[in-house]
Ligand SMILES: *[C@@H]1O[C@H](CO)[C@@H](O)[C@H](O)[C@H]1NC(C)=O
Ligand SMILES: *[C@@H]1O[C@H](CO)[C@@H](O)[C@H](O)[C@H]1NC(C)=O
Ligand SMILES: *[C@@H]1O[C@H](CO)[C@@H](O)[C@H](O)[C@H]1NC(C)=O
């Protein structure tokens with residue numbers, strides 16, 4: 001008996017030592033995150049951007065002008081058409097070279113969205129597409145803004161206003177960069193598109209979807225798409241040394257499910273033992289008590305942790321470099337907070353609950369809506385099946401209102417053109433930043449483009465510091481003047497970087513370091 005125990009203890013110790021040895025080796029090899037940066041990149045034209053005092057005033061005036069037009073999407077059916085038309089006139093005035101260049105074809109799509117096709121000198125190179133959106137979510141000064149939300153007021157080097165980060169910073173940055181490039185006589189080798197949707201905040205069914213339709217009619221295939229999404233996180237991830245640029249390579253799926261119970265109505269003086277409200281409430285409670293399975297490590301979040309591991313101190317560095325061993329443990333830690341739980345599983349949020357019309361009437365109908373964001377390793381159908389079994393009551397009717405599977409995962413390796421071009425451009429602009437793939441827990445217009453390309457990236461070099469995430473769709477949305485200029489520089493250099501024919505071969509010595 002004791003001998004047996006001894007053997008178990010010894011073999012356990014040996015296993016632990018072995019695991020730690022393998023784990024340490026992995027920690028060391030993942031320390032090197034230079035990738036293609038040391039390789040020899042093909043030289044393309046290399047126009048530098050020097051912004052003088054006059055240009056700085058002008059580019060800021062343009063940006064503020066864009067913020068001041070309240071291009072609000074109120075709902076799928078209701079937008080501010082006056083503002084959208086005004087925005088169209090505004091763009092033509094702010095970027096005259098873009099609108100008059102013989103290299104650029106401009107067209108209006110679905111009345112208010114824009115598609116720019118920029119001709120490349122080498123038609124054999126597959127084009128790419130830069131995406132941004134014109135519309136913004138509503139904002140009201142009375143919610144507690146420090147400056148009126150459509151004022152573009154400057155406070156301490158920041159421009160305040162709805163749309164400064166979502167998404168007029170990118171939109172204006174792309175067009176301003178293109179304007180400057182064209183003025184400097186730049187003609188791209190690789191053609192590209194700029195798409196500006198006007199209803200992204202309400203799903204993009206008109207704008208983005210019609211841009212996709214136009215491109216499909218022309219049999220366009222895209223090398224990659226770059227849209228908004230993730231950002232440069234600075235001091236936001238606790239324990240991480242230095243800022244991190246997360247490039248979104250996928251988006252969680254989504255589902256809205258309606259649960260309902262209908263019964264015969266009756267008088268409250270002679271109630272049945274169970275009411276529609278009681279049955280539904282119990283079902284909703286079972287859903288909350290039975291969260292969707294923990295899937296941490298089975299989706300793109302795994303790559304995020306592995307890429308960032310070397311920027312953490314011990315023991316996190318060790319744990320994150322060895323998710324093959326520690327993913328279940330880390331998943332349990334991450335699920336404790338709502339913001340990190342979102343990376344661990346499909347989340348379940350009960351968002352509406354309606355029943356009853358009169359104090360003395362047993363209601364015939366009780367309804368609840370549940371909003372789920374689906375983890376990359378699960379499908380919409382799997383989620384619906386799990387809801388069915390968690391509810392486990394035939395009297396509760398379960399209907400899918402709308403939903404879609406998680407988006408395909410875009411490539412992020414050394415052969416991935418879009419990812420590497422974005423990464424290089426980030427590192428050229430911000431040498432101290434660590435670049436890693438990430439996952440978007442919300443959705444963007446780019447999801448409509450999945451038939452046109454395998455590689456969709458969601459990123460803009462907007463600096464997010466602690467507290468900034470709350471500004472997004474919240475109050476006091478703002479961007480620093482410096483950061484807006486960095487956006488212009490980023491797109492200015494991204495467009496030129498995309499002109500190479502192909503990526504360099506990985507630098508051979510990198511893996512031996
Ligand atoms: C581009 O030009 C600048 C100076 O004008 C130089 O420092 C930089 O190394 C050049 N980059 C490439 C990729 O040629
Ligand atoms: C719509 O936009 C115009 C400016 O283009 C603005 O004057 C008007 O107040 C906006 N309407 C609403 C309801 O926000
Ligand atoms: C564009 O506007 C016209 C006229 O106002 C309208 O009939 C049409 O449905 C609009 N197109 C789209 C795609 O919204």
Ligand SMILES: [Zn+2]
Nearest residue numbers: 166167200228
């Ligand atoms: Zn947005």
